[in-house]
Amino acid sequence: MSESASSSAPPMQTFLDECRKEYTQVQAELKEVDMLIQQTASEVERLAQRSTHAANRLQQVELHFDTIPRQDIREAYQALMETQQRLFTMRGQLEKLQSDQQHLQRYARLLQRILESWQGGTVSPGPGSTPEEGVPPVVRAIEAQERERQILARQMHDGPAQALTNLVLQAEICERLFSVDPERARAELANLKSAVVATFQRVRSFIANLRPMMLDDLGLVPTLRRHVEDLAEGGFRVQLSITGRERRFASYKEVTIFRVIQELLINAREISYATRAQVSVDIGEDRVRVSVEDDGSGFEPAELGKGGAVAEKMGLETLRERVEMLGGRFQIESSPGRGTRAMFELPLP
Secondary structure, X not given: OHHHHXXXXXXXXXHHHHHHHHHHHHHHHHHHHHHHHHHHHHHHHHHHHHHHHHHHHHHHHHHOOOOOOHHHHHHHHHHHHHHHHHXXXXXXHHHHHHHHHHHHHHHHHHHHHHHHHOXXXXXXXXXXXXXXXXXXXXXHHHHHHHHHHHHHHHHHHHOHHHHHHHHHHHHHHHHHHOOOOHHHHHHHHHHHHHHHHHHHHHHHHHHHHHOOXXXXXXXXXXXXXXXXXXXXXXXXXXXXXXXXXXXXXXXHHHHHHHHHHHHHHHHHHHHOOOOEEEEEEEEOOOEEEEEEEEOOOOOOHHHHOOOOHHHHHHOHHHHHHHHHOOOOEEEEEEOOOOOEEEEEEEEOO
């Protein structure tokens, strides 16, 4: 029994030491999130007041609709729409921050319970150890899943939800105009119809990005080719190179490869402001190797540390975890003004 206890002590002590470091890191992140919540809440309150003032102004305009200049009417409507859109976005950000705070608090309580259960073990930090190594795999999986949901929530707020809010406002404008200016109401209805069609296309595109049906029916390579074509229609040029023997493999691996490439291209276009990208996929007998290189703004590799702004904004830690949980490897190379190159590989059975 003594031999067994002595052999199991070092790994447990290392785990506890990593939990202590992780707990300290989480507490620091909680302080930062709390500060951001206070700032965002103040901004939401300020925008809510502006929205009330804009709504009151619009009511005054409607009472004197026939005498007020058209430019003033347009400005009153635009002021209300812009304020409500900004308020909607900031409320979404506040909800996200509050959700982040709740997840961090639960994680901190979990770490605290682990440490309290094993009080008495004091071990100096080992050289080269990182907080992530001490976190149980199930915790990492839950965190990765929650980050995916947060990204989806932000996309919903910025995409379909925002578009639907605009449609409601346009419909209200049409409703008000029918009794005072039927001709202009017809023109606004035509604009509303065009906006509905555009919103429908955006929602379809959003659903397709969530889960392309081609991925299940035809596999990874045809889906990638179609995705590259869609990006080209939007003005983002992507060159796709496929080498090796094209074939189907496990669905969850096809999904992972497609999602990682998709997120890297989104980062290149929307965060690094790249105009071109090169995607290379090499399908070997025992593994798939992927490289995504862009001509965007790039960043300092040192900013990729745990909790770094660049890693958080691009979701790189989530991508890394998704690849590593399947036994793969993920690597990023970048420098300011010289673009970014991401490489990852996944083993094939």
